[in-house]
Amino acid sequence: MKFTKMHGIGNDYVYVNCFEETVENPSAVARYVSDRHFGIGSDGLILIKPSKIADCEMDMYNLDGSQGAMCGNGIRCVAKYAYDYGIVNKEHISVATKSGIKYLDLTVENGKVSQVKVNMGSPILTARQIPVVSEKEEVINEPLDVNGKIYYITAVSMGNPHAIVYMDDIDHLDIEKIGPAFENHVAFPDRVNTEFVEVIDEHTVKMRVWERGSGETLACGTGACAVAVASVLNGHVDGDSPVTVKLLGGDLQIFWNRQENLVYMTGPAATVFDGEIDVSFLK
Numbered sequence: 001m002k003f004t005k006m007h008g009i010g011n012d013y014v015y016v017n018c019f020e021e022t023v024e025n026p027s028a029v030a031r032y033v034s035d036r037h038f039g040i041g042s043d044g045l046i047l048i049k050p051s052k053i054a055d056c057e058m059d060m061y062n063l064d065g066s067q068g069a070m071c072g073n074g075i076r077c078v079a080k081y082a083y084d085y086g087i088v089n090k091e092h093i094s095v096a097t098k099s100g101i102k103y104l105d106l107t108v109e110n111g112k113v114s115q116v117k118v119n120m121g122s123p124i125l126t127a128r129q130i131p132v133v134s135e136k137e138e139v140i141n142e143p144l145d146v147n148g149k150i151y152y153i154t155a156v157s158m159g160n161p162h163a164i165v166y167m168d169d170i171d172h173l174d175i176e177k178i179g180p181a182f183e184n185h186v187a188f189p190d191r192v193n194t195e196f197v198e199v200i201d202e203h204t205v206k207m208r209v210w211e212r213g214s215g216e217t218l219a220c221g222t223g224a225c226a227v228a229v230a231s232v233l234n235g236h237v238d239g240d241s242p243v244t245v246k247l248l249g250g251d252l253q254i255f256w257n258r259q260e261n262l263v264y265m266t267g268p269a270a271t272v273f274d275g276e277i278d279v280s281f282l283k
């Protein structure tokens with residue numbers, strides 16, 4: 001199986017061009033290629049497929065083989081791959097995902113995509129659609145008991161579920177312990193991606209993320225969008241201008257246009273190497 005290793009500010013995936021390749025069992029392949037010792041090493045697998053309703057389709061799998069409905073860092077790399085490898089030859093493209101069609105604007109430098117702006121669609125705040133179990137219609141700064149400690153969470157979906165928690169110091173967070181406790185909490189029937197956020201100023205936040213199905217990653221695009229929305233809703237940032245979200249792997253610019261109720265994410269995409277791996281033994 002031919003693949004291309006790419007990343008969006010350190011959130012790295014193995015990409016397969018399914019205009020040319022066929023991947024029979026993507027969950028098993030995702031688990032194998034993601035292993036950083038016995039495989040290629042990545043946060044998961046992303047298939048770039050032909051589409052009848054968009055320029056291409058993104059099909060995303062986490063490190064544990066579970067399928068994700070949307071991937072912000074991933075879709076920027078899908079757009080870069082599609083342009084750089086000749087699937088498309090235009091700078092405004094559409095990508096179909098499990099959470100709907102997304103529209104992207106590409107910045108091309110020296111014939112290659114360097115930066116991508118994505119219309120990530122509207123945030124979902126209704127508890128039962130996220131889903132999160134709550135008596136409230138929306139979960140904004142509501143208490144949740146996690147391992148006997150009360151955390152105040154804001155729940156947002158960008159096509160995938162996110163729980164946002166604000167803290168004074170995220171650098172010394174024992175994320176390996178608290179991350180799984182949130183991920184598998186009974187309040188989240190489909191599990192959850194959890195973002196731990198420190199507010200820097202009214203235009204800047206800093207975050208770490210424990211991803212559903214992948215653990216701590218260096219960045220999460222949908223998570224950064226969910227954090228920007230939650231930060232506006234909780235009055236932590238100025239909602240009239242873009243928010244700089246600082247992640248371990250780099251920064252993303254996120255703007256929630258309240259008039260349109262659309263979230264825009266702008267950030268880089270990078271290709272690391274092309275390769276080939278035998279996955280024929282996987283059933």
Ligand SMILES: N[C@H](CCC[C@H](N)C(=O)O)C(=O)O
Nearest residue numbers: 068071072073160220221222
């Ligand atoms: N890293 C991705 C999010 C993956 C979400 C996945 N962990 C799930 O929802 O199951 C991003 O950049 O948006």
